[in-house]
Amino acid sequence: MSTNVLEVQDLQTHLHLRRGVVKAVNQVSFSIAYGETLGLIGESGSGKTMTGLSLLGLLPRPAGRIVGGSIRLNGRELSQLNQATYAAQIRGKEIAMISQDPMTSLNPVFSIGSQVAAPIRRHRHDTDQTALALATEELHRVRVPSPALRISHFPHQFSGGMRQRVIAAMATACRPNLLIADEPTSALDVTIQVQLMDLLDQLQDESGAGLLFITHDLGVAASLCDRVAVMYAGSVVETAAVTDLYAAPAHPYTRGLLASVPRIGIKTERGRLFSIPGTPPDPLDLPMGCAFAPRCDLVKDRCHRESPPLIDKGGREIACFEVQ
Numbered sequence: 001m002s003t004n005v006l007e008v009q010d011l012q013t014h015l016h017l018r019r020g021v022v023k024a025v026n027q028v029s030f031s032i033a034y035g036e037t038l039g040l041i042g043e044s045g046s047g048k049t050m051t052g053l054s055l056l057g058l059l060p061r062p063a064g065r066i067v068g069g070s071i072r073l074n075g076r077e078l079s080q081l082n083q084a085t086y087a088a089q090i091r092g093k094e095i096a097m098i099s100q101d102p103m104t105s106l107n108p109v110f111s112i113g114s115q116v117a118a119p120i121r122r123h124r125h126d127t128d129q130t131a132l133a134l135a136t137e138e139l140h141r142v143r144v145p146s147p148a149l150r151i152s153h154f155p156h157q158f159s160g161g162m163r164q165r166v167i168a169a170m171a172t173a174c175r176p177n178l179l180i181a182d183e184p185t186s187a188l189d190v191t192i193q194v195q196l197m198d199l200l201d202q203l204q205d206e207s208g209a210g211l212l213f214i215t216h217d218l219g220v221a222a223s224l225c226d227r228v229a230v231m232y233a234g235s236v237v238e239t240a241a242v243t244d245l246y247a248a249p250a251h252p253y254t255r256g257l258l259a260s261v262p263r264i265g266i267k268t269e270r271g272r273l274f275s276i277p278g279t280p281p282d283p284l285d286l287p288m289g290c291a292f293a294p295r296c297d298l299v300k301d302r303c304h305r306e307s308p309p310l311i312d313k314g315g316r317e318i319a320c321f322e323v324q
Contacts, residue, residue, distance in 0.1 A: 011068070015050075022284055028236050029236065030239060038211070038228070039229070096180070097179075097180045114132075143165065227240065234283070237292065253295075290307055302321055
């Protein structure tokens with residue numbers, strides 16, 4: 001039996017817009033083992049969130065669609081499932097999401113208890129009374145104070161950190177095999193971020209689920225993740241153990257990304273922060289060859305003609321012709 005809960009191979013997701021076709025996810029491959037946290041990092045617009053939505057079957061309709069590749073969850077192929085099957089058998093039961101903004105994920109007109117109980121009723125087929133009792137237990141598990149009292153409260157009566165705990169309770173209520181956390185700390189202050197990361201660690205230890213942690217915050221990824229996959233222009237350009245990647249980034253984009261993080265006590269040239277030259281490519285008009293070539297300091301003629309595959313180079317995967 002495979003030790004991987006998720007295996008993604010050559011995933012391609014396109015957005016068909018009036019202006020053209022956006023290759024939002026372009027030949028992306030990665031795996032996540034049971035109990036492992038994989039960080040998906042990169043600039044805004046690099047394809048991180050669209051990758052997560054592809055796994056959840058929540059692509060924007062009718063524009064978004066998976067046009068190639070494979071998504072296997074516990075050996076089951078998901079890429080061709082219809083929405084009814086996804087809703088009944090996968091989403092909330094086998095894969096669940098902790099979203100970026102809990103205020104938009106929670107319905108303001110329903111109580112917290114009824115919202116946490118909803119996936120329990122849907123997937124466990126419990127009665128309303130039993131589901132509400134289990135929802136109270138879930139709120140206690142994610143450390144919401146006085147859960148028996150607070151199940152009757154509404155989202156506006158909770159702080160941002162507490163709302164994020166409610167979302168975590170909803171996501172883990174049915175004990176999914178895979179959790180997807182999409183920028184879950186971005187709307188929280190630093191103290192609450194640490195508490196949420198500790199909570200995610202606890203929930204993962206209890207369930208053994210795999211976790212895909214999507215973030216642009218390199219510090220958070222370093223603290224929480226076991227491995228990191230770096231995305232640029234819809235493609236994964238480097239994957240490595242978190243300690244290896246942060247200690248010695250190999251891909252030119254990864255090096256630039258980490259170099260752009262401000263560091264206390266380290267002087268920069270003329271007092272300026274480092275930035276990668278140029279701008280990301282237009283997703284409607286990706287360049288031929290390597291998408292990072294126009295900004296790369298290692299670029300050669302071949303890079304403008306061919307797209308480098310993601311291959312193993314000394315224990316990490318890198319998509320670059322020039323990195324040995």
